Amino acid sequence: MKWKAIVLPIVVAAALLAVWAGVWATGAFHESAFPSPLAVARGFGEEMRSGRLLNDSITSLFRVVCGFLLAVGVGVPGGLWLGQVLAARLAFLPIINFFRNLSPLAWMPFAILWFGVGDAASIFLIFLSVFFPIVLSTMAAVANIPAVYFRVAEDYGLHGRERLTQVTLPAIMPQVITTLRVTAGLAWLVVVAAEMIAGRDGLGFAVMDSRNGLRTDLLVTAMIAIGLIGIVIDRVLVQLTKIPSVRWGYDR
Amino acid sequence: MNQLVSLQLKNVSRSFGEVDVLRRISLEISRGEFVAVVGPSGCGKTTLLNLLSGYDRPTSGTIESSGRRRMIYQQDGLFPWLTVNENIGLGLRQLHGEREREGAVTDLLRLIRLEGFERHYPHQLSGGMRQRVELARALAGESDILLMDEPFSALDYLTRMQMRRELARILAERPRTVVLVTHDIEEAAQLADRVVVLSERPAQIRDQLRIAAPRPRNLTDDEVVQAIHRILTVLGIEHEPERATEMERTL
Numbered sequence: 403m404k405w406k407a408i409v410l411p412i413v414v415a416a417a418l419l420a421v422w423a424g425v426w427a428t429g430a431f432h433e434s435a436f437p438s439p440l441a442v443a444r445g446f447g448e449e450m451r452s453g454r455l456l457n458d459s460i461t462s463l464f465r466v467v468c469g470f471l472l473a474v475g476v477g478v479p480g481g482l483w484l485g486q487v488l489a490a491r492l493a494f495l496p497i498i499n500f501f502r503n504l505s506p507l508a509w510m511p512f513a514i515l516w517f518g519v520g521d522a523a524s525i526f527l528i529f530l531s532v533f534f535p536i537v538l539s540t541m542a543a544v545a546n547i548p549a550v551y552f553r554v555a556e557d558y559g560l561h562g563r564e565r566l567t568q569v570t571l572p573a574i575m576p577q578v579i580t581t582l583r584v585t586a587g588l589a590w591l592v593v594v595a596a597e598m599i600a601g602r603d604g605l606g607f608a609v610m611d612s613r614n615g616l617r618t619d620l621l622v623t624a625m626i627a628i629g630l631i632g633i634v635i636d637r638v639l640v641q642l643t644k645i646p647s648v649r650w651g652y653d654r
Numbered sequence: 655m656n657q658l659v660s661l662q663l664k665n666v667s668r669s670f671g672e673v674d675v676l677r678r679i680s681l682e683i684s685r686g687e688f689v690a691v692v693g694p695s696g697c698g699k700t701t702l703l704n705l706l707s708g709y710d711r712p713t714s715g716t717i718e719s720s721g722r723r724r725m726i727y728q729q730d731g732l733f734p735w736l737t738v739n740e741n742i743g744l745g746l747r748q749l750h751g752e753r754e755r756e757g758a759v760t761d762l763l764r765l766i767r768l769e770g771f772e773r774h775y776p777h778q779l780s781g782g783m784r785q786r787v788e789l790a791r792a793l794a795g796e797s798d799i800l801l802m803d804e805p806f807s808a809l810d811y812l813t814r815m816q817m818r819r820e821l822a823r824i825l826a827e828r829p830r831t832v833v834l835v836t837h838d839i840e841e842a843a844q845l846a847d848r849v850v851v852l853s854e855r856p857a858q859i860r861d862q863l864r865i866a867a868p869r870p871r872n873l874t875d876d877e878v879v880q881a882i883h884r885i886l887t888v889l890g891i892e893h894e895p896e897r898a899t900e901m902e903r904t905l
């Protein structure tokens with residue numbers, strides 16, 4: 403079983419590489435529109451040596467982390483509040499639903515007008531794209547806590563702050579972690595789009611810049627980096643689901 | 655209220671809006687007594703327990719109680735994010751001193767025969783084991799009155815039978831006043847000192863039966879079989895033997 407999990411993905415990746423090389427060899431596409439695997443490998447080496455790939459990756463990750471943490475910091479407490487206070491829910495839910503269904507990319511012009519080109523514009527867009535799903539999911543999780551847990555909390559003398567930290571928060575933790583995984587992936591998608599238009603660096607800018615310079619080899623290099631870092635982000639967040647006190651939410 | 659009385663209901667009624675659920679229930683439960691309440695589904699058994707626990711108030715009538723009350727709910731009431739140890743520890747929050755608490759948890763684990771599972775989470779235990787942990791948590795910290803709402807109804811038949819034995823054994827070691835709500839008549843007959851039979855909604859006390867035999871009782875003991883028969887007769891499900899012979903004669 404174990405070896406299959408390692409060997410099979412390698413076989414698939416190798417096959418994909420072979421198809422890529424095969425299509426390139428037919429010459430159906432012009433060289434400038436379809437780089438060879440070898441050209442990409444060379445481009446990759448070039449980008450690594452110049453340090454640009456590393457810098458762009460760090461820049462994009464920094465923006466994602468900032469926007470994401472900001473959204474979690476405001477969104478989770480906001481969701482807790484909405485989940486517990488009916489009046490708050492009635493007041494805010496329609497407007498939250500409105501903004502959730504508004505593509506964050508529509509904010510792009512304002513992001514640039516308000517913050518100019520740079521970190522702040524991307525962070526703003528990432529915040530907008532993940533804040534609303536986090537608020538809504540936290541709110542739903544709180545509303546779905548079985549009432550019996552609060553009865554038990556009352557019986558055993560857990561009130562106020564203790565009830566929040568020892569009952570409400572642990573009860574929603576599995577669902578919040580699942581939401582964090584989904585929204586982190588979303589944030590990583592959004593940062594690339596944001597940087598393509600509102601950036602002067604970062605992996606999204608690298609994509610745009612390679613296109614403008616007709617360097618499709620560097621374009622693919624940036625794409626590969628984006629995909630790999632996306633996987634790493636999810637792998638890191640999966641670790642949260644291994645915390646013993648949240649396992650109950652996943653092993654059913 | 656008399657020193658020997660744990661719970662006392664006088665003419666207690668409870669209605670939700672137009673719906674009368676409990677009607678003029680009067681009941682006195684002695685210290686250390688095991689009372690089972692049986693009745694049809696939806697007749698108001700959980701409502702009665704909510705009144706006894708103090709969570710809910712009667713529409714009319716009075717309820718008095720003496721002692722710390724603990725409830726075991728119809729739904730799974732263990733916190734899934736806490737280990738067995740931590741769940742039981744909840745019942746000991748008023749105890750000061752880490753040592754004291756640890757000692758008490760160890761004693762309770764031995765009592766419910768779950769030594770070695772202290773670091774397990776509820777979802778890693780079987781249904782019967784989870785019920786034993788609930789029992790330990792409710793017994794912890796010297797509670798006086800146990801209110802149980804169909805605690806074994808989600809278990810399979812054999813596990814349920816074993817849990818009856820366990821409960822009888824545990825109560826022999828840690829005596830408590832118990833009110834057990836159930837629709838399992840065998841369970842009531844095998845465990846209770848007194849069985850209170852409720853009518854359909856609005857629930858009234860239809861009859862009360864005393865069962866004097868000491869615990870633990872076998873399901874097939876004469877006293878238990880007779881008690882089952884009497885309860886079923888009160889519920890109109892079985893008939894008195896005389897009437898059966900009468901029917902045979904008419905045939």
Ligand SMILES: Nc1ncnc2c1ncn2[C@@H]1O[C@H](COP(=O)(O)OP(=O)(O)OP(=O)(O)O)[C@@H](O)[C@H]1O
Binds near residue numbers: 695696697728837
């Ligand atoms: N908070 C409430 N508001 C309105 N009606 C209620 C409320 N609680 C209970 N009832 C009603 O009271 C009746 C009795 O409910 P209860 O839960 O006490 O029944 P039960 O005997 O425990 O049933 P079961 O055997 O299915 O557990 C039901 O008809 C229910 O609809």
Ligand SMILES: [Mg+2]
Binds near residue numbers: 699700701728803
């Ligand atoms: Mg009930």
